[in-house]
Amino acid sequence: MVEATAETKSKDKQAKQSNGAGTPNHSRSAKLFERAKKVIPGGVNSPARACLSVESEPIFIERADGPYLYDVDHIEYVDYVLSWGPMLLGHRHPRLLEAAEQAIDNGTSYGAPCRAEVEIAELVCEMIPSVEMVRMVNSGTEACMSAVRVARAFTKRDTIIKFDGCYHGHADSFLVKAGSGLATLGIASSPGVPEAFTKETISLPYNDIDAVTKAFQEHKDKIAAVIVEPIVANSGLILPRDGFLEGLAEACKKHGALLIFDEVVTGFRVAKGGAQALFKIQPDLTCLGKALGGGFPIGAYGGRKDVMSLVAPLGSVYQAGTLSGNPVATAAGVAQLRVLKTEKPYGELKELTDKLAEGLRTMLKDVSCPATVASACGMLTVFFAAKEVTDFASAQKCDTQMFGKVWRGLLKEGIYWPPSQFEAAFLSTMHTKKLVDKTISAFEKAIKSAQ
Numbered sequence: 001m002v003e004a005t006a007e008t009k010s011k012d013k014q015a016k017q018s019n020g021a022g023t024p025n026h027s028r029s030a031k032l033f034e035r036a037k038k039v040i041p042g043g044v045n046s047p048a049r050a051c052l053s054v055e056s057e058p059i060f061i062e063r064a065d066g067p068y069l070y071d072v073d074h075i076e077y078v079d080y081v082l083s084w085g086p087m088l089l090g091h092r093h094p095r096l097l098e099a100a101e102q103a104i105d106n107g108t109s110y111g112a113p114c115r116a117e118v119e120i121a122e123l124v125c126e127m128i129p130s131v132e133m134v135r136m137v138n139s140g141t142e143a144c145m146s147a148v149r150v151a152r153a154f155t156k157r158d159t160i161i162k163f164d165g166c167y168h169g170h171a172d173s174f175l176v177k178a179g180s181g182l183a184t185l186g187i188a189s190s191p192g193v194p195e196a197f198t199k200e201t202i203s204l205p206y207n208d209i210d211a212v213t214k215a216f217q218e219h220k221d222k223i224a225a226v227i228v229e230p231i232v233a234n235s236g237l238i239l240p241r242d243g244f245l246e247g248l249a250e251a252c253k254k255h256g257a258l259l260i261f262d263e264v265v266t267g268f269r270v271a272k273g274g275a276q277a278l279f280k281i282q283p284d285l286t287c288l289g290k291a292l293g294g295g296f297p298i299g300a301y302g303g304r305k306d307v308m309s310l311v312a313p314l315g316s317v318y319q320a321g322t323l324s325g326n327p328v329a330t331a332a333g334v335a336q337l338r339v340l341k342t343e344k345p346y347g348e349l350k351e352l353t354d355k356l357a358e359g360l361r362t363m364l365k366d367v368s369c370p371a372t373v374a375s376a377c378g379m380l381t382v383f384f385a386a387k388e389v390t391d392f393a394s395a396q397k398c399d400t401q402m403f404g405k406v407w408r409g410l411l412k413e414g415i416y417w418p419p420s421q422f423e424a425a426f427l428s429t430m431h432t433k434k435l436v437d438k439t440i441s442a443f444e445k446a447i448k449s450a451q
């Protein structure tokens with residue numbers, strides 16, 4: 001783990017550590033938010049940032065360093081959002097900055113192939129062996145949308161199975177019971193999506209293999225693919241039950257459907273080879289994003305060579321992008337993947353996550369707060385529910401009022417936690433044991449004043 005504290009502090013003499021003494025002054029954020037609301041819907045460019053469900057206004061960020069965020073009012077926060085996952089190595093990792101700066105120096109986009117595109121594709125195929133061929137895109141949304149298109153073309157079938165509370169980006173056919181962003185706002189699916197687009201989407205309860213078996217029986221020879229978050233991040237963190245993912249792989253094989261792992265969150269985070277390495281399952285296709293690019297707009301989809309060979313110009317499934325494989329984004333991605341490959345930070349990151357999860361569990365028991373903690377390497381959710389959360393329905397039984405109170409308490413203590421009960425918090429390799437202890441104390445204080 002890199003200790004970024006000292007450098008960070010000396011760089012920003014103005015930064016105040018929010019230590020719960022009094023209410024922090026967010027006046028500059030408030031002013032920016034007023035301006036933003038006039039010209040941007042809801043004042044934000046992605047609903048997850050709006051802080052509506054925690055009855056707060058967004059904090060505007062000026063800069064970030066290591067495990068910290070600094071807002072426009074010069075308040076410092078320990079960052080557990082990490083751009084919703086991409087900043088796995090923390091903010092301003094020197095290797096990543098160096099690679100991006102060098103790339104920018106050579107121009108920012110060519111619209112013709114470059115070396116870094118080849119390097120990142122080779123690295124992805126090496127680190128995730130089920131990926132034999134890969135196509136770069138600009139976001140996780142594009143990755144999932146394109147993977148489904150290829151799966152439909154390959155199987156010559158239309159219907160897809162997804163799971164309630166899993167999010168696969170905002171493409172039309174996925175906006176059925178799609179988890180966090182919509183759940184936070186209380187939207188079941190989305191207006192503007194024609195019924196015709198979602199009638200080919202079957203949404204089933206996560207962790208319910210019987211429901212999957214039944215759906216395959218009912219829709220014989222119609223199902224092109226099953227798309228799943230192998231560890232759910234978008235209902236809060238939900239782990240797959242023993243046998244669930246294996247069951248999906250079996251059902252797909254038996255019925256000639258493709259298994260798509262959406263590893264946009266878990267890819268390169270929970271293990272070098274993603275959740276598929278952790279659970280030892282080979283999906284047919286894999287979707288990547290977030291931690292692939294260290295904070296640059298990037299995504300990728302890939303998998304079996306015979307399936308990916310259908311993608312244009314090798315095959316006839318059309319998928320394109322003006323900025324796909326962008327030289328700066330791919331150079332940063334190459335740097336990020338090389339650090340992950342050579343430094344193998346997963347043991348330490350898992351240990352740190354376990355320390356936070358265990359510490360929180362003990363504390364929650366001590367203060368008699370009905371809550372459970374779910375975690376995987378580098379990601380964690382505190383559910384304010386007495387019973388274990390195993391699917392979207394059980395996640396929705398959480399006390400979101402309590403979550404909101406605790407979130408506001410954490411912010412006062414200098415902890416930037418994801419502003420929704422239905423999201424996972426993320427840890428980076430720059431988070432430290434000291435910060436984890438601080439976080440557990442902040443939670444304790446926030447929960448006690450919320451009780």
Ligand SMILES: *Cc1c(COP(=O)(O)O)cnc(C)c1O
Nearest residue numbers: 139140141167168169264265289
């Ligand atoms: C964030 C996310 C996406 C969408 O990625 P974007 O880059 O936001 O388009 C897809 N799948 C999962 C599991 C995600 O968490």
